[in-house]
Amino acid sequence: MQKFLFAGLLGLALSFAAGAQPVDPKSPPAFRLGDAAIPLDYKARLSIDPDAERFEGEIRIRMRIGRATPMVWMHARKLEIVSAEFRQGTRAIGVTSTSGGNEFVGFEAKGEPFAAGEAEATIRYTGSVDALSTRGLFRQKSAGDWYVVSQFEADSARFAFPCFDEPGWKTPWQLTIDAPAANVVVSNTPETSVSDTPGRPGWKRHAFAATKPLPSYLVALSVGPFDVVEGGTAGRNKTPLRYLAPKGRGAEMRWVKESTPRILEILEDYFGMPYPFEKLDTVTVGQAVNFGAMENVGMITYVESLLLAKPNEETPAFRRRYTAVGAHEIAHMWFGNLVTLAWWDDTWLNESFASWMGDKTVTAFNPEWGSAYPRNVTRNRSLFADRLATARPLHNPVLEKGDIDASFNRLTYDKGAQVLSMFEGWLTPERFRHGVREYMAARAYGSATSQDFFRAVGDAADKRDAALAAFSTFVNQPGAPMMDAVLRCDAKGAAVLDVVQSAFQPQGARASNASWTTPACFAYEAGGSVKKQCAEVANGKATIALPAAQACPRWVAWDSGYFVMRPDAALAKRNLPALAAWPDTLAVPYVNDASLMQRSGVIGLDRVLPVYKAALAHKSPGVRRAAVEALKNTNPEHVTGSAKAARAAIDRDVVLPLARQMGWTEKPGESDEVRELRFVLLPYAADYAGDEALRAQARDLARQWLRDRSGADAMMVTPILDTAARFADAGTYAAFEAEAATTQNLRDRRQIVSALAKVRDPALRPKALGLALDKRSGQEVMNGREALLFLEDATEDDGNRRAAFAYLRDNFDALAAKLPPETPGQLVRHLDRMCTPQDRSQVAAFFKDRSPRFVGGPRRLEQALEGIDLCVAAGTPRV
Known part of the structure; x- marks a missing residue:
């Protein structure tokens, strides 16, 4: 106990030291609160009616004041303070509350200042329950009933409580919630009592046990007429499990109820300790903006598309998706909740570890789900994002509010998970796991930093200094290494691989002097079998012997570590026949890296198209899927000259026959991998290969589904609807539009709205885009959350991007007023695939003065413009 408390307090001291203090204690903080006052525990009571737009609150905060001061500052946003009183010992201290801008409230002592020592504040206040955004306390309607849910990560607890809203402060919280009696009320801990609410007939008071020490962002609650599905118990401590669905939909939690106990037990086995909290509730959220699930202690929230499925909707993809996300969120109960980041600069470790652990759990849950393609999706996605000069390091200073939002990005989740996987292989899985367990045990219920984690796993492998040094090269700088590779064989058959490691540099990118120590493994053919050779590769030249080779290997590849390997022309030619x-496990990253290098102008399309063609002949559906994705991701502006004819030949001679053979409808006995290949292959063939028969079939199936939801395979609904909308005739479009205006089921609405974003007919597209602001009988066709996703889908579609951008330009102010706060700044995100100098000029001119209006907007614009620059430069590749 003393050991982890000391480590936690040391981390807090360092964290507080980073928060600059105002010179005048009466001046509001600029960003962080500092250490003038430190919370010790909270007791809060909220009165919440899901039908109402406001709530009432009372909070008692016990704190330690570090030095005499006339003013105590806390975080608070959109809260109206009704009254406040402080006590120190027997002294009652009247206070005056003062707003400190949008983020802070100050309490100034009347008369003598606050003295150093303990104090207790009692604050009464009111606040709003937002019906548009999904942060703080928000509410949403399902089948006529309102539900209130919380989302406090990263800095939104201040919408619900005046508090010290930073992650390093971990204290017990005790919540009491008053609500109308018809509602179910849940929070982080078990309910200890239910009684009538004094002075409110028809209301009940729900008291919850005090939590273990928690940061404010992990406090959670939900109120509404939920179906509560009891899930029994699981794990070493027989943890109670429950599943909360919208009223009448509890049966749709079947898979979640079946799979969650096994997920929890797999994680207990890995961490070597029981689930660390008293219970685990799984709670449904209808729609969310910029999050899909949240790891609140004891009460995880998920958007309903991850949890709810009727029997015909419970596809293998649905089951795998929940298992992966559920494993990620439940892994946080140990890594993130039991041990919490001291400050947001270590968001990456919190999220990447959970993603990495989620992947391991999925494979343990069902080994068939651990195939090469899904394991490499995150690697490919993160390398593409990390190639930008404007990419953030994983560990990056968080010095202002916009930095918090920026710390939650794809690299935070994807790159970090790949780096952890690479280092696990280097240190060995057994030693790595031992280090994880030591780290958790030493800092349980406290806070820690990424350096603490590196030391723990390094010590477990007896490589502390080496681990710290190597980790730092991947964590403290952006980018990824690239290895240029040449195979050399002598007359006696001895083989070596000469590599030169440098920064992966897209064509046209700013120069980088970053360097890495890369734990890399190379695979090669020897005597008809696959051999592996690993090495620690630094920048510059290195020679890796391939000792098992009895003759010059027929091919050389690499495992999917966090680096890119570019074979020279001779090795690329040698590899092709064997691919x-x-x-x-080797073919998927080879295809992905070919695509990454082509899209970055490192090699030309003529050189990678033969790789895609060879991959399409692979027996693995996952390898073929990687090839189809690579073809799909090729920017149309790059398909010129001889590459245009070669691409068309692959589509005509390879892709289209395979798509016609598979068809839109699954066949008995197909594996999950085959079904997932169909998911990407059929819409690609209908679009890029231009097959009118496939398009007509999609229109027919879509019309059937719009009339009767059993009219298409559940797994294929999205690609069928997307294809039908892309090539919709007037009748098909009308059917889509009618359903968008009337359908209430959120899963169905999401698929229909997304499909409408892809309508391409010049006569129909303006009507489709106009639905973002359209009203029917006074009712919006899309709410603000749906409109945001609709516009993102439209700008992501190659065939609609420019038209969608034109619609944004013409209607930006009206859209900005409708969308959730701050989100209009992210509409620039998919414009990075616009690929001409004229496109760049238009995007830059339009968003120049608009992006600063939104948190994170300037950075998003900077990255989009860099993406356009790199796309333009990739049209003239280096090789």
Whole structure:
């Protein structure tokens, strides 16, 4: 106990030291609160009616005041203070509350200042329950009933409580919630009592046990007429499990109820300790903006598309998706909740570890789900994002509010998970796990930093200094290494791989002098089998012997570590005939890296198209899927000259026959991988290969589904609807529009609205785009959350991007007023695939003065413009 408390307090001291203090204690903080006052525990009571737009609150905060001061500052946003009183010992201290801008409230002592020592504040206040955004306390309607849910990460607890809203402060919280009696009320801990609410007939008071020490962002609650599905118990401590669905939909939690106990037990086995909290509730959220699930202690929230499925909707993809996300969120109960980041600069470790652990759990849950393609999706996505000069390091200073939002990005989740996987292989899985367990045990219920974690796993492998040094090269700087590779064989058959490591630099990118120590493994053919050779590669030249080779290997590849390897022309030619027979664990990253390098102008399209063609002949559906995705991701502006004819030949001679053979409808006995290949192959063939028969079939199936939801395979609904909308005739469009105006089921609405974003007919597209602001009988066709997703889908579609951008330009102010706060700044995100100098000029001119209006907007614009620059430069590749 003393050991983890000391480590936690040391982390807090360092964290507070980073928060600059105002010179005048009466001046509001600029960003962080500092250490003038430190919370010790909270007791809060909220009165919440889901039908109402406001709530009432009372909070008692016990704190330690570090030095005499006339003013105590706390975080608070959109809260109206009704009254406040402080006590120190027997002294009652009247206070005057003062707003400190949008984020802070100050309490100034009347008369003598606050003295150093303990104090207790009692604050009564009111606040709003937002019906548009999904932060703080928000409410949403499902089938006529309102539900209130919380989302406090990263800095939104201040919408619900005046508090010290930073992650390093971990204290017990005790909540009491008053609500109308018809509602179910849940929070982080078990309910200890339910009684009538004094002075409110028809209301009940729900008291909850005090939590273990928690930061404010992990406090959670929900109120509404939920179906509560009892899930029994699971794990070493027989943890009670429950599942909360919108009223009448509890049966749709079948898979979640079946799979969650096993997920929890797999994680207990890995961490070597029981689930660390008293219970685990799984709570449904209808729609969310910029999050899909949240790891609140004891009460995880998920958007309903991750949890709810009727029997015909419970596809293998649905089951795998919940298992992966559920494993990520439940892993946080140990890594993030039991041990919490001291400050947001270590968001990456919190999220990347959960993602990495989620992948391991999925494979343990069902080994078939651990195939090469899903394991490499995050690697490919993160390398593409990390190539930008404007990419953030994983560990990056968080010095202002916009930095918090920026710390939650794809690299935070994806790159970090890949780096952890690479280092696990280097240190060995057994030693890495031992280090994780030591880290958790030493800092349980406290806070820690990424350096603490590196030391723990390094010590477990007896490589502390080496681990710290190597980790830092991937964590403290952006980018990824690239290895240029040449195979050398002598007359006696001895083989070596010469590599030169440098920064992966897209064509046209700013120069980088970053360097890495990369734990890399290389695979090669020797005597008809696959051999592996690993090495620690630094920048510059290195020679890796391939000792098992009895003759010059027929091919050389690499495992999917966090680096890119570019074979020279001779090695690329040597690899090509053998590619179709490689293990999928080698073939998928080879295809992905070819695509990444082509899209970055490192090699030309003429050089990678033969790789895609060879991959399409591979027996693994995952390898073929990677090839289809690579073809799809090729920017149309790059398909010129001889590459245009070569691409068309692959589509005509390879892709289209395979798509016609598979068809839109699954066949008995197909594997999950085959079904997932169909998901990407059929819409690609209908679009890029231009097959009118496939398009007509999609229109027919879509019309059937719009009339009767059993009219298409559940797994194929999205690609069918998307294809039908892309090539919609007037009748098909009318059917889509009618359903968008009337359908209330959120899953169905999401698919219909997303499809409408892809309508391409010049006569129909303006009507489709106009639905973002359209009203029917006084009712919006899309709410603000749906309109945001609709516009993102439209700008992501190659065929609609420019038209969608034109619609944004013409209607930006009206859209900005409708969308959730701050989100209009992210509409620039998918414009990075616009690929001409004229496109760049238009995007820059339009958003120049608008992006600063939104948190994170300037950075998003900077990255989009860099993406356009790199796309333009990739049209003239280096090789």
